[in-house]
Amino acid sequence: MSQLQSVTLDEIKHLVSDRALEGETMLLNMGPQHPSTHGVLRVLLELDGETIVNSIPDIGFLHTGVEKNMEAKTYTKAEVMTDRMDYLNTVGNNLAYCLAVEKLVGLDVPIRAQYLRVILAELQRLASHMVWLGTSALDLAAMSNFMYTFREREIILGILEMVSGQRMMTTYIRPGGVWRDVPAEFVPAVRDLLKILPKRIDEYESLLTKNPLFIDRTAGIGIISGADAIRWGLTGASLRGSGVNYDLRRFAPYSSYEHFDFEVPLRTDGDVRARYLVRIEEMRQSIRIVQQALDKLPEGAIRSSNHKFVPPLRSEIGTSMEALIHHFKLWTEGFDAPAGSVYVAVESPRGELGVYLEGDGGPKPYRVHFRTPSFDNLQVLPVLAKGTLVADLVAIIGSVDIVLGDIDR
Amino acid sequence: MGVEQKLGEMGVVTAKLEDLVNWSRTNAMWPMLFGLACCAIEMMAAQAANYDMSRFGMELMRPSPRQSDLMIVAGRVSRKMAPVVRRLYDQMPDPKWVIAMGDCASCGGVFNNYAVVQGVDEVVPVDVYVAGCPPRPEALIHGVITLHEKVKKERMKDWA
Numbered sequence: 016m017s018q019l020q021s022v023t024l025d026e027i028k029h030l031v032s033d034r035a036l037e038g039e040t041m042l043l044n045m046g047p048q049h050p051s052t053h054g055v056l057r058v059l060l061e062l063d064g065e066t067i068v069n070s071i072p073d074i075g076f077l078h079t080g081v082e083k084n085m086e087a088k089t090y091t092k093a094e095v096m097t098d099r100m101d102y103l104n105t106v107g108n109n110l111a112y113c114l115a116v117e118k119l120v121g122l123d124v125p126i127r128a129q130y131l132r133v134i135l136a137e138l139q140r141l142a143s144h145m146v147w148l149g150t151s152a153l154d155l156a157a158m159s160n161f162m163y164t165f166r167e168r169e170i171i172l173g174i175l176e177m178v179s180g181q182r183m184m185t186t187y188i189r190p191g192g193v194w195r196d197v198p199a200e201f202v203p204a205v206r207d208l209l210k211i212l213p214k215r216i217d218e219y220e221s222l223l224t225k226n227p228l229f230i231d232r233t234a235g236i237g238i239i240s241g242a243d244a245i246r247w248g249l250t251g252a253s254l255r256g257s258g259v260n261y262d263l264r265r266f267a268p269y270s271s272y273e274h275f276d277f278e279v280p281l282r283t284d285g286d287v288r289a290r291y292l293v294r295i296e297e298m299r300q301s302i303r304i305v306q307q308a309l310d311k312l313p314e315g316a317i318r319s320s321n322h323k324f325v326p327p328l329r330s331e332i333g334t335s336m337e338a339l340i341h342h343f344k345l346w347t348e349g350f351d352a353p354a355g356s357v358y359v360a361v362e363s364p365r366g367e368l369g370v371y372l373e374g375d376g377g378p379k380p381y382r383v384h385f386r387t388p389s390f391d392n393l394q395v396l397p398v399l400a401k402g403t404l405v406a407d408l409v410a411i412i413g414s415v416d417i418v419l420g421d422i423d424r
Numbered sequence: 425m426g427v428e429q430k431l432g433e434m435g436v437v438t439a440k441l442e443d444l445v446n447w448s449r450t451n452a453m454w455p456m457l458f459g460l461a462c463c464a465i466e467m468m469a470a471q472a473a474n475y476d477m478s479r480f481g482m483e484l485m486r487p488s489p490r491q492s493d494l495m496i497v498a499g500r501v502s503r504k505m506a507p508v509v510r511r512l513y514d515q516m517p518d519p520k521w522v523i524a525m526g527d528c529a530s531c532g533g534v535f536n537n538y539a540v541v542q543g544v545d546e547v548v549p550v551d552v553y554v555a556g557c558p559p560r561p562e563a564l565i566h567g568v569i570t571l572h573e574k575v576k577k578e579r580m581k582d583w584a
Contacts, residue, residue, distance in 0.1 A: 047505065047508055048458050048487075048489075048508065048512055049487070050457050050487040054459065054460070054461070054464070055460055055505060055508075075502075075504050076502060076504050076505045076508070077460065077461055077499075077500070077502055077505065078502050078503075078504060078539050079461075079500055079502065079535055079537075079539050079540055080535065080537040080538055080539035080540065081535075083537060083538070083539075084535060084536075084537045095534060096534065099461070099462060099534070099535075102461060102462035102465060103465065146465065146468075149472075150468075161468075161472065162472055162473045163473075165468070165469055165472030165473060165474065166472070166473045166474060168469070169469065169472075169474045172469075182466075182558075182560060183462060183465070183466070183558055184462070184557055184558070419461070420461050420462065423502070
């Protein structure tokens with residue numbers, strides 16, 4: 016077993032100011048076991064009194080080898096790995112990966128499957144924002160929000176379980192469509208959820224938005240301008256909180272997002288509070304999208320009929336010899352994807368989730384790389400935290416909404 | 425039907441010291457607030473309103489290992505994290521217990537590769553393994569109750 020790292024001050028002198036070397040400022044270690052770092056993030060802080068002079072994130076405590084492991088699995092089997100990267104956005108990860116595979120082999124997805132993907136991805140976005148809201152408010156000592164948001168999150172997880180049999184790691188979206196059609200009780204269950212959600216979101220807001228303590232802890236803290244946010248590669252709500260209108264669902268629509276009418280919430284303050292307000296509004300917009308998708312949900316096939324790449328339905332196997340052969344071939348050796356590389360990006364709850372997929376003509380990917388939003392958003396932390404108090408760092412980490420599984424993969 | 429009906433006139437209850445100690449250990453077991461990956465979200469769900477672990481005296485999660493009795497290893501343990509997990513375990517005061525929550529903590533799960541420790545029992549002794557990827561909150565609660573059963577069977581001569 017590897018030993019604990021020990022680092023001398025000499026080795027990190029390029030990261031801290033000269034005053035740290037003279038002993039004028041203090042170096043403080045935060046994490047990797049810390050309740051407010053949202054996982055196993057370690058931040059090395061250089062402090063002048065209680066003011067942060069430098070903050071150096073140390074990542075890799077959750078490095079899982081997902082990308083390397085996917086190279087050893089067929090295109091279909093590799094998908095289960097994507098669930099476990101950003102574990103608050105499992106459906107979105109599946110969607111990004113499946114879009115990449117479909118682009119590589121050239122598969123068309125039936126419109127019903129596309130709509131189901133949108134519904135589930137937006138429900139997942141709601142669930143993810145609920146976890147973010149609950150935990151980041153908890154970091155600022157607002158306990159009750161956590162209880163309320165997790166109450167509604169359970170309903171969403173119940174719906175995911177209804178369609179896929181699993182609460183979190185659904186793998187419901189598959190290359191070429193979805194795993195199987197949704198059960199009859201799916202649409203009524205989602206409609207029931209949509210009925211109560213707007214009121215519940217108002218309830219979350221009533222606890223925080225105008226709460227003077229919450230405003231004190233969030234307004235004017237961790238400010239970044241729109242131009243700086245672009246330079247640092249921020250995406251998602253962290254970018255839109257600085258007034259940059261960039262949402263992939265609007266500007267590079269995928270999976271029929273262009274069929275739905277929704278707004279991209281924007282704030283110009285660029286502080287913790289702006290990012291909070293953007294995410295709250297995003298939850299309302301997600302409800303609108305799910306509502307429209309349910310209303311327009313067409314009947315029809317749920318996955319592509321190109322059985323060279325997509326397994327036939329279970330019902331066909333009993334009656335068609337070809338279907339049985341395809342089934343056998345696809346589940347034993349998989350399909351050969353053409354050599355070439357593709358890049359596909361989707362809007363995850365945290366920002367732009369990109370998948371770079373390279374095939375070498377065989378049944379396994381040659382290289383899979385993820386451009387994960389948390390990784391790129393985290394690098395802005397030293398900029399946001401400079402000059403703030405230690406207690407504010409917790410608010411800033413919460414507002415950037417990082418998931419360590421997404422960063423370390 | 426409470427303890428007062430058993431008290432009798434003298435207000436005295438007799439019990440074995442072992443049973444009394446084990447009873448108090450199981451009913452106020454403080455877990456460490458320490459999540460690693462996906463399972464930590466389900467651990468939080470087990471704490472939240474729908475599953476409410478406080479029914480088992482476990483609502484108080486301590487962020488400091490010095491104040492906790494139980495370490496729930498919730499998620500995959502990477503090679504970089506393993507020494508940290510061990511140090512946290514060493515910092516916990518005795519008596520202490522470990523639950524390996526989920527497949528990754530139990531045996532590496534789907535990640536059989538260079539980065540993930542193939543089961544946290546390579547690093548710390550584990551009392552209860554909870555299967556699932558991730559386990560449902562009910563499964564975690566079942567694991568906790570199983571641990572309570574185990575603690576209730578502990579005998580004084582083994583404490584030493």
